[in-house]
Amino acid sequence: xxxxxxxxxxxxxxxxxxxxxxxxxxxxxxxxxxxxxxxxxxxxxxxxxxxxxxxxxxxxxxxxxxxxxxxxxxxxxxxxxxxxxxxxxxxxxxxxxxxxxxxxxxxxxxxxxxxxxxxxxxxxxxxxxxxxxxxxxxxxxxxxxxxxxxxxxxxxxxxxxxxxxxxxxxxxxxxxxxxxxxxxxxxxxxxxxxxxxxxxxxxxxxxxxxxxxxxxxxxxxxxxxxxxxxxxxxxxxxxxxxxxxxxxxxxxxxxxxxxxxxxxxxxxxx
Ligand code: ATP
Numbered sequence: 001x002x003x004x005x006x007x008x009x010x011x012x013x014x015x016x017x018x019x020x021x022x023x024x025x026x027x028x029x030x031x032x033x034x035x036x037x038x039x040x041x042x043x044x045x046x047x048x049x050x051x052x053x054x055x056x057x058x059x060x061x062x063x064x065x066x067x068x069x070x071x072x073x074x075x076x077x078x079x080x081x082x083x084x085x086x087x088x089x090x091x092x093x094x095x096x097x098x099x100x101x102x103x104x105x106x107x108x109x110x111x112x113x114x115x116x117x118x119x120x121x122x123x124x125x126x127x128x129x130x131x132x133x134x135x136x137x138x139x140x141x142x143x144x145x146x147x148x149x150x151x152x153x154x155x156x157x158x159x160x161x162x163x164x165x166x167x168x169x170x171x172x173x174x175x176x177x178x179x180x181x182x183x184x185x186x187x188x189x190x191x192x193x194x195x196x197x198x199x200x201x202x203x204x205x206x207x208x209x210x211x212x213x214x215x216x217x218x219x220x221x222x223x224x225x226x227x228x229x230x231x232x233x234x235x236x237x238x239x240x241x242x243x244x245x246x247x248x249x250x251x252x253x254x255x256x257x258x259x260x261x262x263x264x265x266x267x268x269x270x
Pocket of ligand 1: 018019020021022058059060061062063064066067118119160161162194197223224225226228
């Protein structure tokens with residue numbers, strides 16, 4: 001199968017405003033990092049090297065991909081995105097050559113580029129004494145590419161994982177991964193922000209509007225993705241009912257379905 005991971009995606013339209021629930025310190029650290037990346041020469045004069053790699057880790061659906069897109073957007077960078085599993089190949093050398101061509105394509109671009117690898121544990125998992133030769137070669141190539149770039153060559157590598165504990169120590173070394181950000185499940189305030197993001201521009205009944213604080217409080221354990229899907233389900237139901245606004249009954253129905261879905265998934269995991 002021909003892989004097109006070496007092609008940039010269109011410039012993401014996501015901005016940092018679209019990512020809800022980020023802790024204040026994290027927002028601060030991200031904006032400092034962006035300032036360094038935007039003006040590497042100024043930072044160099046102060047002895048600060050721009051980061052080459054950033055790791056985002058946290059549970060599924062908490063906005064890691066969204067955040068990578070927003071960072072690319074802020075930097076006005078070409079966005080290369082792939083899943084770690086896209087580099088797992090049976091044939092020796094194929095995964096490594098995909099890593100190489102991904103970095104080569106990013107370096108060829110005019111202007112900055114962000115390389116985003118989701119589920120990076122599939123590519124940079126801990127090496128096992130009797131692990132496969134192919135996986136080892138692919139990881140080695142990734143380390144070579146991360147070492148090969150200059151910190152101001154305009155390439156920023158962003159990796160995301162739900163399993164930080166599975167990552168190889170060599171991969172996590174500073175100079176390869178310079179910043180690690182935890183993206184946890186949102187707290188009540190975070191969920192309220194995410195609810196605002198996903199209801200923006202939507203027609204909501206007065207009753208729904210008045211219930212949003214309570215919704216944020218009652219959805220402990222929900223990820224951003226689950227909150228987003230909650231409103232998508234509620235909107236579909238409203239449409240099916242021939243309404244052009246969201247009623248409280250749509251939201252209640254969607255909430256029941258989401259909770260039922262998570263419970264079924266949790267039971268399947270037992
Ligand atoms: P995974 O670990 O499964 O790859 P992820 O952390 O990368 O998940 P995203 O793909 O960024 O999660 O989120 C999926 C969708 O859920 C987003 O497109 C967005 O609609 C919604 N979402 C998730 N987190 C947030 C958030 N913090 N703020 C706003 N929307 C969010």
